[in-house]
Structure formats: C-alpha cells, structure tokens
Amino acid sequence: MKFLPLIWSGIWRKPGRSVLIFLQVCVAFALFGVLQGLKTGVEQLIDQTRADVLLVHGNLALFDPLPLALLEQIKSVPGVKVVVPVELFGAIYQTPNQKLGVVAVRPDEGWLSAFTFTIAPEYVAAFRRVRTAALIREGMAKKYGWKIGDHIPLLSKTAQKTGSTDWAFDVVGTYTDSDLGGGSDTLLIHYDYFDEARLADKGTVKHFKVAVSDPALAVAVTDEIDRRFANSANETRTESMRELAQSQLQSIGDLNFLIRSIVGAVLVALLFATATMMMQSTRERMPELGVLKTLGFTGVAVFLSILAEAMTIFVAAAASGLGLAVLIFPLAANIVPGLSMPLIVVAVGMACAVAAAAISAAVPAAFASRLNIVAALAGR
Amino acid sequence: MNFLRQSLALLRVGLSGVAARPSSALTVLIGVTCAVGALVSMLAMGAGARRQEMGAVRADHVILGKTGERPGQSDISKDESAVILGLPGIRRGDAGEPIVVFESMTFIEGRKRGTGTRIYFPVVGVTSTLTQYLPELRFTGGRMFHPGLHELIVSNPCAHQFTGFDLGDTRLIHGVAWTIEGRFDQGQAQQCVVYGDVDSIMSAFKRNTYTSVAVMLQSAADFDAFRDAVAANPALHLEAMHESAVVEDEFKQLNAILFFVAYFVGSIMALGATLGAVNSLYAIVDSRRRELATVRAIGFGPGPIVVSVMVESLLLALPGALLGSGLAWTLFNGVAASPLGYSIQLAVTPSLAATGVAWALVMGLLGGLPPALRAARVPVTTALRAV
Numbered sequence: 182m183k184f185l186p187l188i189w190s191g192i193w194r195k196p197g198r199s200v201l202i203f204l205q206v207c208v209a210f211a212l213f214g215v216l217q218g219l220k221t222g223v224e225q226l227i228d229q230t231r232a233d234v235l236l237v238h239g240n241l242a243l244f245d246p247l248p249l250a251l252l253e254q255i256k257s258v259p260g261v262k263v264v265v266p267v268e269l270f271g272a273i274y275q276t277p278n279q280k281l282g283v284v285a286v287r288p289d290e291g292w293l294s295a296f297t298f299t300i301a302p303e304y305v306a307a308f309r310r311v312r313t314a315a316l317i318r319e320g321m322a323k324k325y326g327w328k329i330g331d332h333i334p335l336l337s338k339t340a341q342k343t344g345s346t347d348w349a350f351d352v353v354g355t356y357t358d359s360d361l362g363g364g365s366d367t368l369l370i371h372y373d374y375f376d377e378a379r380l381a382d383k384g385t386v387k388h389f390k391v392a393v394s395d396p397a398l399a400v401a402v403t404d405e406i407d408r409r410f411a412n413s414a415n416e417t418r419t420e421s422m423r424e425l426a427q428s429q430l431q432s433i434g435d436l437n438f439l440i441r442s443i444v445g446a447v448l449v450a451l452l453f454a455t456a457t458m459m460m461q462s463t464r465e466r467m468p469e470l471g472v473l474k475t476l477g478f479t480g481v482a483v484f485l486s487i488l489a490e491a492m493t494i495f496v497a498a499a500a501s502g503l504g505l506a507v508l509i510f511p512l513a514a515n516i517v518p519g520l521s522m523p524l525i526v527v528a529v530g531m532a533c534a535v536a537a538a539a540i541s542a543a544v545p546a547a548f549a550s551r552l553n554i555v556a557a558l559a560g561r
Numbered sequence: 562m563n564f565l566r567q568s569l570a571l572l573r574v575g576l577s578g579v580a581a582r583p584s585s586a587l588t589v590l591i592g593v594t595c596a597v598g599a600l601v602s603m604l605a606m607g608a609g610a611r612r613q614e615m616g617a618v619r620a621d622h623v624i625l626g627k628t629g630e631r632p633g634q635s636d637i638s639k640d641e642s643a644v645i646l647g648l649p650g651i652r653r654g655d656a657g658e659p660i661v662v663f664e665s666m667t668f669i670e671g672r673k674r675g676t677g678t679r680i681y682f683p684v685v686g687v688t689s690t691l692t693q694y695l696p697e698l699r700f701t702g703g704r705m706f707h708p709g710l711h712e713l714i715v716s717n718p719c720a721h722q723f724t725g726f727d728l729g730d731t732r733l734i735h736g737v738a739w740t741i742e743g744r745f746d747q748g749q750a751q752q753c754v755v756y757g758d759v760d761s762i763m764s765a766f767k768r769n770t771y772t773s774v775a776v777m778l779q780s781a782a783d784f785d786a787f788r789d790a791v792a793a794n795p796a797l798h799l800e801a802m803h804e805s806a807v808v809e810d811e812f813k814q815l816n817a818i819l820f821f822v823a824y825f826v827g828s829i830m831a832l833g834a835t836l837g838a839v840n841s842l843y844a845i846v847d848s849r850r851r852e853l854a855t856v857r858a859i860g861f862g863p864g865p866i867v868v869s870v871m872v873e874s875l876l877l878a879l880p881g882a883l884l885g886s887g888l889a890w891t892l893f894n895g896v897a898a899s900p901l902g903y904s905i906q907l908a909v910t911p912s913l914a915a916t917g918v919a920w921a922l923v924m925g926l927l928g929g930l931p932p933a934l935r936a937a938r939v940p941v942t943t944a945l946r947a948v
Contacts, residue, residue, distance in 0.1 A: 201840040208833040212826065245667075245766065338636065414736065418670075428680065439606075442892070443599050443826060447833065450595035454837040457584040461844045 184486060191490045195462065199494060202455055206498035206537075207505065209451045210530055214506025214522070216440045217529070222520045230426040233396035234295055237406055238388035240416035246385035247415055249376070255389055258405045260398035263291045266372050266386040272335040272348065274325060281321075281335065282367040285375040286390075295390035297359045297422075298369075304354025308369070315350035316369040319357060324366075327352050340380040348378075391419070448537065456541035459491060463545035470549050471557025480550035487549050491542035492535065499534030503527045564868075567861050571869035574852070575845075576876070582848065585841040586877055592834035593881025593924055594888065597917040600827030601889040601909060604916065607819040609908040614812050615805065617697065617748050620781035621652070622804035625774040625791065636770040637663075637799065644796045650783035651776055654693045660777040662687050662694045665763050665770075669734070671723040671753075682719065684755045686762030694777050695747060703728045703743035708758045711765075714743035719753035726755075734765050775804075831924055834881075838928025842874055846936045853936055854944030863937035870936050874929025875922060882921030886914040 192199050237255060239245035249266055256264045268285040286292060288309050293300065300308075300316060308314045317327060327333060331352045340346050350370055358367075376383060393402050403419045410417045463470070470483060478486075503526075510522045579586045625645065627635035642663055651659040665686040673680065689708050692698060706712035711734075720726040731738040739757065747754075763769065778787060788801040846853070853866060886909070894909040 197843065198840060201836050201843075205833050205836040205840070208829055208836065212829045212833075216826070240670075412736075416736075439602070442602070443830075446595040446599055447830060450592045450830075450834065450837070453591045454588045454840065457588045458840055458844065460584065465847075 188486055188489045202458055203494055203498045206495055207502040209447050210499040210502030211505040212447055213444055214503045214530055216444055218510055218522045218526045220440050221523045221526050225523050227426050230423045232421045232423040233393050233399050234422045235391040235419050236388050237417050237419045240418045249384045249386055255406055258402055260393050260402045261391055262394040263295050263392040265292045265295045265390045267388050267390055268372055269387045270339050272337040274335055284367055285370050285372040287372040295392040298356045300356040307353040311351055311353055312371055312374045313351050314353040316354050316356045317352055319355045320365050322355055341378050342380050452537055452541050459542055459545040463549050467557045470552055471554050474554045484546045484550035487546035488542045491538040495534045495538035499531055503530045564865055567865035568868040571865055572872050575869055575873045585845050588841040589838045589877040590881045592837040593878045593921050594885040596830035596834040597882045597885030597921050598888045599830050601886050601913050601917040602893045603823035603826055604913050605893055605907040605909045608910050608913055609906045612908050614808050618805045618808055621778045623776045623801050624804055624807045625799045625801055628798055628800045635773055637774055638770050641797055645774055648790050650778050650787040652779045660690050660693045662690050662775040663759055663771045664773050665759050665768055666772045667766055674724050682753045686759035687756050688759050697748035698745050700743050700745050706742055706758055711737055711739040711761055712742040713739050713755050713757045715755045717744055717746050720744055831920055835924045835928045839931055842929055842932035846932045850939055850944045853939045854941045857941045866937045867933040870933035871929040875925040878921045878925030882918040886917045
C-alpha cells in the first residue's frame with residue numbers, strides 16, 4: 182500500500198508519454214472489443230437459437246411450395262407436438278418503398294411454441310377470434326402510426342379470387358420476435374383466411390413449423406419426417422432453427438481468419454510500441470532507480486514497481502477501451518440484428534491487457550531490477 | 562535556400578541517429594505496417610467484390626424487370642415476351658433473331674467441397690440465345706445444354722466450390738434427373754451460376770412467368786431510345802435498366818458493409834499507429850535535446866528543425882506503408898473469402914496500395930507534428946546547461 186504514491190508518481194513522471202500510451206492501449210482494445218464482440222456475439226446467437234423447433238420445407242429449392250396436405254402426416258410423426266403451416270409473401274403499404282413481409286400462420290392450440298414470438302395473451306386471444314386479424318411488430322406501429330383497431334390496406338403481388346391485389350387486415354395487437362432472421366417489418370395474419378381468399382397456389386405452404394415435445398427427440402423427428410416423404414412428389418428437408426441460423430451465419434464465421442489476423446496485428450503493434458516506450462523511460466530513470474536501490478529497495482521491489490506502473494496504465498486503458506467498444510458496438514453490429522456485446526469478450530480483453538502489460542514491462546523491469554547501483558547513479 | 566540547406570543538414574543528422582535508436586524507429590515502422598496492412602487487406606475485399614461483380618457487365622446489356630420491383634423477382638408473362646422481341650434497337654444474332662434472353666431464376670441447394678456446408682445458389686433457366694448474349698462465355702468442357710431436355714451447364718467456380726458439378730453428374734429436381742453437360746468460364750466473373758433450358762426449368766418448378774429478361778443492344782448508345790420505347794409501350798409494365806445498375810443495386814448492401822468495415826478498422830488502427838508514432842518521435846526528440854540546442858545555438862532556425870523532424874517521420878512511415886501493402890498482397894491477394902455468403906477473391910490492386918501509402922503519409926505527418934514543434938521549442942540555455 183505504501184508504494185502506491187511511488188507507482189503513481191512513476192506514471193506521471195512524463196505525463197505526455199503516459200497519456201499517449203494510455204490512448205494507444207485504449208484504441209487497441211476498443212478495436213479488439215468490437216471485432217471479437219462480433220465474432221463471439223454471432224457464435225452465442227447461434228447457441229441461443231432453438232434446436233427444438235424444426236422447419237420443414239421443400240427439399241429442392243428455397244421457395245418451392247409444399248402442399249398443405251402434408252400437415253396431417255407430419256403431425257403423426259412420434260415426438261411432434263405442434264405443426265403450423267406458414268405462408269410468406271411481400272406487400273407494400275401506400276408507396277413501393279414501404280415494403281412489408283406478411284407471415285400467414287394457422288393459430289391452432291399451442292402454435293406459439295413453434296415460434297420465437299412474444300405476444301401478450303389478450304392479443305393472442307384477439308388474433309384467434311378475428312379472421313382478418315393482423316399482429317404487427319411494435320416498430321411498425323410507430324413507423325406507420327398504426328393502432329389497435331385500424332384497418333390497414335396493403336398492396337401485394339398475390340392476387341385475390343376477385344383478381345384484385347388489394348388486401349386489408351385489422352390490427353388486433355403487437356408482437357416481438359427474438360429470431361435472427363425475423364425481419365423488422367413483418368405482420369402475422371391467418372393462413373386460412375389468406376388461403377381461401379387468394380387466387381392461385383391454393384392449399385400450399387412455404388414451410389411448416391414443427392415444435393417437438395422433447396428437445397432430445399429433435400434429430401429423430403427430423404430424420405423421420407424426411408424419411409416419410411422420401412421418393413414422393415414432395416420430398417422435404419427438415420432442419421432445426423439452430424441449423425438454419427448456423428448456415429445463415431456461417432458466412433460471417435468465414436471472416437474469422439481476417440478478424441484473427443487484424444486482432445493479432447493490433448496486439449503485436451501495440452506490444453512493440455509499449456515495450457519500446459517502457460524500455461526508453463526505464464533507461465531515462467536509471468539515476469532515480471539507483472537512488473531507490475541505495476535506499477534499500479531490493480531488485481524484486483523495483484521489478485514489481487515497474488510492473489505495477491505498466492499494469493495500472495494498461496488495465497485502466499483497456500477498461501476504457503472496452504467500455505468504448507461497448508458504446509460503439511451497436512453501430513458496428515447492425516449487420517446482424519439482435520447482436521449484443523458478450524461480456525466474456527470484456528473479460529478476455531481485460532485478461533489480454535494484463536498479459537500485454539506483463540509482456541511489455543518484463544524486459545524493462547528485469548533490466549531495472551538487475552541495475553548496478555554505482556553505474557545507475559553515474560547515469561551510465 | 563538557406564532554409565533548405567539547414568533542413569537537409571538536420572535531416573541527415575537525424576537519420577544517421579536512427580541506427581543508434583533502432584527500437585523507436587521500429588515502433589513507427591511496425592505500427593504503420595500493421596495499420597496499412599489491415600486497411601489494404603480489408604479494402605482488398607471490397608475491390609475483389611467489385612471486380613467480380615462488374616467482371617461480366619457489358620454496356621450493351623439491358624435488363625428488363627417489372628416497374629418498381631427487383632429484376633429476378635419479377636413476373637413477366639409470355640404475352641409480354643412477344644412484345645419485347647419486337648422492340649427497336651435490339652442486336653440481331655447470326656440467324657437474324659433478336660438477342661433476348663428470357664430468364665427464370667430459382668435457388669437450389671449445393672454442398673461445399675470439404676466442409677459439406679449447405680448453401681443455396683442460383684439456377685437460371687435461359688433461352689438458347691445465351692451464348693450470343695454472353696460472347697465471353699467459353700466452354701472448358703462438355704457442351705451447351707439442348708433445349709427441352711433436363712440438362713445443366715455450370716460455371717467453373719461452382720465446380721471448384723461445390724460437389725456434384727462434374728461433367729456427367731446428375732442431380733434430382735422434383736424426381737427428374739438433370740445431367741451436368743457443360744462447364745464454362747465467363748470472363749472475369751467468379752460467381753457460381755448454373756444455366757438450364759428455361760422451359761424445362763419453368764415446368765419443373767411449375768411456373769408460367771419469367772423472372773427477368775436480358776437484352777443485348779446494337780450499341781450502348783441505343784439505351785435511351787430503348788428505355789423510352791419500353792416505357793411508351795402500353796402492353797409492357799416493364800422498366801429497362803443498365804446491367805451495371807442492376808448489379809450495383811444487388812450488391813449495394815454488401816459493398817456498403819465492406820466499405821464501412823474497412824474504414825472503421827483502418828481508421829482505428831491508423832489512430833493507434835499515429836499515437837505510437839507521436840510517442841516514439843517524442844522520445845527521439847527528447848534524446849536529442851542537447852544536439853538540438855547546440856544547432857539552435859550555432860544559428861539554425863526553428864523552421865528547418867520542424868521540417869527535418871516531419872520529414873524524418875514521413876521517411877519512417879513510408880517503408881511501413883510499402884511493407885504493409887506488400888504483406889497484404891502476399892498474405893491475401895487472390896485468397897477467397899466469403900463474407901456474408903458472397904464468395905469473393907481478395908484483390909490487392911495498385912490503387913489500394915496507393916491508398917495505403919497516402920494513409921501512411923497522413924499518419925507520418927500527424928504523428929510528426931507535435932514532436933517537431935517540441936523540437937523547435939527546445940530552450941537553448943537550459944538544454945545546454947544540462948550537459
């Protein structure tokens with residue numbers, strides 16, 4: 182404790198130099214935090230996606246429709262709890278650049294367990310009751326000024342039986358979606374209402390959402406569903422939401438090499454710069470260190486005091502750098518919706534800072550501890 | 562003149578001292594190397610993407626899509642297709658037929674070589690005018706597909722990246738086996754693309770409309786007339802766009818992300834390198850206090866001192882820039898990266914290297930300025946008294 186003032190005055194011996202080192206470390210760790218945060222954040226997002234919700238779609242192409250009739254067969258697979266037919270289409274509201282995604286679902290008993298939506302119970306009830314009901318994302322309510330009870334007209338490429346491409350739905354509530362690829366401007370409507378009203382492609386779905394009764398059964402159910410439709414006119418491909426997220430985000434994973442190289446380069450440049458700087462200041466302080474040793478400071482004590490100076494600067498700088506990273510992270514992370522800064526990155530960053538301080542201070546500190554008093558006092 | 566002579570003399574003294582203080586000089590060098598290396602390699606991704614996107618684009622190519630919709634996702638009916646063939650300005654093929662390619666695009670599944678990762682890639686049904694529309698298309702094996710049959714031709718990048726694209730391989734589409742009959746290269750383009758007969762593809766996917774129409778004009782100058790003819794025709798609800806505009810739009814998001822990431826990372830690293838340079842040069846200047854006071858005492862002005870320190874800083878930063886660009890080139894040029902699902906070959910071009918050098922010079926200037934000012938303000942008497 183009594184050495185704290187000594188360490189403190191060591192740091193402020195050359196304020197300009199310490200401030201510059203501080204800023205350099207701070208900048209390096211801000212970059213480290215953002216890059217590593219992106220990488221780890223994506224990995225964590227994948228882990229959070231649900232493995233017990235499956236998506237059954239056509240085997241072949243991405244948007245190839247499946248007949249609704251498959252629903253009963255999927256339901257009869259042991260381990261399947263809920264099957265929800267899903268149809269997707271695009272619509273615009275008022276002007277062509279206000280694009281919306283429309284998700285048509287059949288809100289049967291327990292349908293919510295196959296989705297990542299959060300909906301207030303009264304909205305769920307209202308949605309089931311009204312055939313033309315629509316649930317909207319909270320952001321859309323603000324963006325377009327929609328409120329519950331509004332009748333919203335949409336224009337779509339999908340034609341109604343009458344030939345008209347105008348659709349209208351009644352807003353009965355709002356919902357949020359924790360899924361990665363959920364999109365922000367989507368509304369939920371009734372599949373049965375939509376299917377009956379549309380002109381073409383009646384009785385088809387884009388995919389089925391399946392919730393399994395036990396997550397441990399997910400793999401077996403996946404295989405069984407695909408096996409049932411193998412060699413039929415409608416071969417299916419079933420995958421869990423986690424597998425989907427993995428393949429979606431795989432591409433970002435491919436950037437790992439680049440991220441690693443950059444983080445590596447940053448740390449190497451930083452270590453070299455700080456080590457040089459500390460060596461330089463230790464040399465300049467030789468007479469002072471000589472005085473300390475004359476007063477009875479042991480080599481170890483001198484070693485530790487130099488190390489402590491480095492630690493103080495590095496830890497303070499890394500903490501502010503990582504704090505900065507947390508602040509600017511939302512800016513860099515808008516590539517992937519729903520990404521947040523993982524705390525583990527902050528912890529790893531602090532550990533790296535301690536290691537970096539130890540490495541860059543090791544040589545100067547060792548030099549100082551082995552200093553010969555006479556030579557040091559003479560400034561040689 | 563005197564100013565210049567003094568500056569040069571001081572610079573010579575300064576540089577001869579570099580050997581005595583290798584670590585300070587190395588700090589500047591390494592910092593700048595890393596910053597420039599990172600910036601150039603990140604920018605190389607954008608340059609590679611651009612080269613790939615624009616590699617196959619021609620000025621006389623026009624894409625037709627539904628007004629207000631993205632081409633590739635339009636519905637263009639067969640009625641409209643007959644009208645399109647009669648539009649003015651379209652180049653004629655060898656047999657006198659208009660070079661118009663009716664396309665129907667869908668995505669099917671492929672597996673990456675090695676990892677087995679599944680990705681979706683575009684399968685484009687096209688009419689047989691394709692070979693005249695794309696004169697750069699060269700078959701490296703096999704032959705063109707025959708209309709009406711279940712045959713596919715694939716670009717070589719597909720065959721390199723995914724399994725199941727060797728000649729003679731078959732893949733099932735709705736219970737029907739489609740055979741890979743040809744492999745081709747297409748100029749600079751590195752994209753994976755698979756072509757088949759448009760009618761076969763449309764019947765396999767139960768479609769009755771085209772997703773887009775590509776037209777080759779007699780010359781690029783005919784574009785305005787062609788666009789107006791399309792807009793004026795009451796039977797068409799279509800919009801004509803330059804191929805480059807369509808590609809640009811398609812990759813707008815990717816380019817914006819790559820650009821942002823490159824400059825975000827680049828600027829932060831440059832900031833770090835500049836701070837390092839300031840610190841090192843301060844150290845150099847501090848260790849030369851006596852010397853600087855001496856030259857001031859014998860009549861050198863402060864201006865030449867500032868200039869000499871700044872030039873020294875630039876000279877230390879410059880090799881860093883070259884080294885950084887060189888490292889980026891050896892490590893990353895031609896390396897395939899696939900950010901956000903696009904497959905890109907990084908391209909370290911001379912203009913990127915020039916950007917790197919420019920950044921390094923800015924780092925050198927900014928990093929050299931405060932130490933240079935301090936050097937010029939060394940108090941002569943106190944510094945000399947410290948001897």
